[in-house]
Amino acid sequence: MLEVKAIDVYYGASHVLQGVSLTVRAGEVVVLLGRNGAGKTTTFRAVMGLTPARRGDINFSGKAITHLPPHSIVRAGLGLAPSGRRLFGALTVAENLALAERSDGPWTRKRVLALFPKLAELAPRRATFLSGGEQQMLKIARALLSQPHILLLDEPTEGLAPVVVRELGGWLRGIRDEGLAILMAEQNAHFALALADRGYVMEKGRILREGTASELLTAPELATHLALGSRQRLAKNNGMA
């Protein structure tokens, strides 16, 4: 379904991704693991056409999307829920949803609100006042309303309390059970591997290892990634990084 083949991505002269390859098949949940600065967000930006690859190919459903503009990539069926606070904060929840909505697919506003009933209650609230978990819901809801065949989730657990992380796991299982493919970037390997079929470990702009979720859980290099990831995460959540 999604095939990333040996892409090289630069920010100016800085050569950030070096020969990154990965695949996501229809209905699969795939995780991209890696520490801060490994290149996860850059991979997503390249797939979505936001920072196009300088070398290599990206195919989706058999068609080359490598050099398409972002709006055409969204129309081709790729939906991104970006990391951080990438919402239109001055707009209400309802306005954020209306802006993202495309009517030519199965994800109607009604269906998305059935998945996230809380968003219906929050409809008149400005996005800037939402909690971390509510923002995550809104980002996923917006991505679904663009009628994707694959959902790219960049660090969905970032900044969420453990109880909200568990809730997020439930939402994502629901979305997966609808048959949507998911590519997720995460530092929280335990969370991601509990959900994923397969995964990749990234380091310094390269894929270090790939395997099934159970292979990766027992991979020796993941022990350091897991430990480091959770330490960085703690520091981030405590406002220290």
Ligand SMILES: Nc1ncnc2c1ncn2[C@@H]1O[C@H](COP(=O)(O)OP(=O)(O)OP(=O)(O)O)[C@@H](O)[C@H]1O
């Ligand atoms: N706009 C930019 N200009 C120059 N360098 C950048 C830019 N954005 C990211 N980088 C660099 O590219 C590398 C990969 O960054 P990227 O954001 O892809 O990592 P990441 O794996 O998503 O990290 P995190 O877990 O912290 O989100 C890092 O060295 C980063 O400093």
Ligand SMILES: [Mg+2]
């Ligand atoms: Mg990132």
